[in-house]
Amino acid sequence: MALKVAIVGLPNVGKSTLFNALTQTAAAQAANYPFCTIEPNVGDVAVPEPRLDALAAIAGSKEIIPARINFVDVAGLVRGASKGEGLGNQFLANIRDCDAVAFVARCFEDDDITHVEGRIDPISDLDIIETELMLADLESLEKRVVNLEKRAKGGDKESATTLRLVKLALAQLNEGRPAFTAEVAKEDDKAWRMLQLLTAKPALYVCNVDEGSADKGNSLSDAVAARAAKDGAKSVVISAKIESEIALLDAGERAEFLETIGLEEPGLNRMIHEAYKLLGLQTYFTVGPKEARAWTIHVGDTAPQSAGVIHTDFEKGFIRAETIAYDDYVRLKGEAGAREAGRMRLEGKDYVVQDGDVMHFRFNT
Template sequence: MGFKCGIVGLPNVGKSTLFNALTQTAAAQAANYPFCTIEPNVGEIAVPDPRMEKLASIAKSEQIIPTRITFVDIAGLVRGASKGEGLGNKFLANIREVDAIVHVVRCFEDSDVTHVEGKVDPIADIETIETELMLADLESLEKRVDNLEKKAKGSGEDAKVAKEMLDLVKRSLVLLRDGKPARMVERKPEEEKLFHSLGLLTSAPVLYACNVDEGAAATGNEFSKRVEARAKEEGAVSVVISAKIESEIATLPAEERAEYLEAVGLKETGLDRLIRAGYALLHLVTYFTVGPKETRAWTITKGTKAPQAAGVIHTDFEKGFIRAETISCDDYVALNGEAGARDAGKMRLEGKDYVVADGDVMHFRFAN
């Protein structure tokens, strides 16, 4: 698996149009009225990676199996969602299950598409959603304080965990009451798992997708520049994308897409930019397994060591890990495969402490 992104945004910002384009399905209704998406629609797509074609060609692989990204189109949010307005409760429950939030922000003028707030103001839109998520987190955490304080007075492992969680809760409350999202809480690596267990809506990293009209797809516009500045301030990421162009590309045969992109002044699809930005946001990298049967991509977190990377394939690989035969993708291609890389001394035997690099071609040795 790659990662799971929840697509959120106010009604009528192009959220479902973008979802349909990205997943190349018509599963989500795209209509000019609020709440046209009643249940979260889920779509999985292959992550494009041009390296795989080269590797598979050299190894004469029977098939290519890319890693996948899951998009969840979540019902449109409105002001008051934290109090259950609109489809607020469904929205808030579904958003807890994603690795990252793709916040689609309207950065286009169109008199035919009404704006739920009556005007196009991307920063106000961002603040509306962020405020509702922070209010929901505040309410959730404030309800837990008394119970955690009681548990923390006890003894044993449960009390120890309660004290640690209470500390995280209080640090999060300080930020939330100051109008800042929980993801800004400073925490140690060993606190990450416990922090994640709090299930806070504002703890997930955010990627802003600036939905612009076709004419601004290559350059962005004043609206998207304001979002980009906002993203930089808060350590988030922004991508300019045109849902209309992505919809057009989704209907074209693969051989016609490059020509279409060139005609509208783009070098790559918005999907490619979105995935690359998402991988960077979540600190993800890809390694490959290559052979005559298949060339396959595996997604791991940057900094993952070889045994844990092997465990992504199968838990037995991690438990019985002995070593990993490793070749960089560039060396594998330049030296025409495993035999050439081995002869040139470019195949390395890596042990348990090896940190897997993006693009590594790996073959794991393990004990049964």
């Protein structure tokens, strides 16, 4: 499953510094002027998963393959971007094909780093971003109405469904509400996602704070967290500056540094985990002498659907899944111990996979 998250924000809020830390590269140019990121930078990052290391150690796996997540560093947008200001609509296409959006809000004071609006107010920053995305959605939807009406009148059922959802979204946007506030029936979920509305994407609010606030945040990040709760979004506190320093350390130095500043794990790990929660994702594992591997699935996926993430043939020919809970696998020292203790289960097509399950699939070719 190729999970992709867009990093979005006004210029000089720390987007590219955050991206550089995420990818542990300097691929994105972090500079103190607007639009230093002209083309989107894409970073492929391993999802932090300590359980995978534990499983690999027990099984003696030669290779460890974590799940991956893509982050897209989108060029900073400004007020009026939907009408061509700054880089105009260049950023829109880069966001549309992402699964979620991480809105970076500046929650720190620094006279050496200018703010494009001339003040530090993360809530106003978020309002600007939301407004520009809403205006872009409005323009996109309004262009579709005439053609959809013609097709719907001609008896095209798919166009009729799309038109109904377009009008639903337009009603929300014209009232000044983002598309995610619309009540969409479950049977319309797929068609709704096909609209690719910017304001319908799950949102993660990233509060970029000063080094001294990295553990507990500050009054500015508290305001953003309250805004996220109101919007039904997730929020996380990160000091991009600290994260960029952590990214350069080896594992031993990293643990010591984190302890010194009072953090249990890097903020970037929390950001990735929150993105998973936001999208309703979880992890299962396949483990053996050759490799230990993490696989990303949706919460509620059945055993055949989970097998299909490995290969579509696994889902089509699914027979059963040999399943061990993670805690049982570790406590009983692996597959043999779990089998002897009766903790290996044979699950069928209706089994709903649980986070951390260690699985081996049987299927017809």
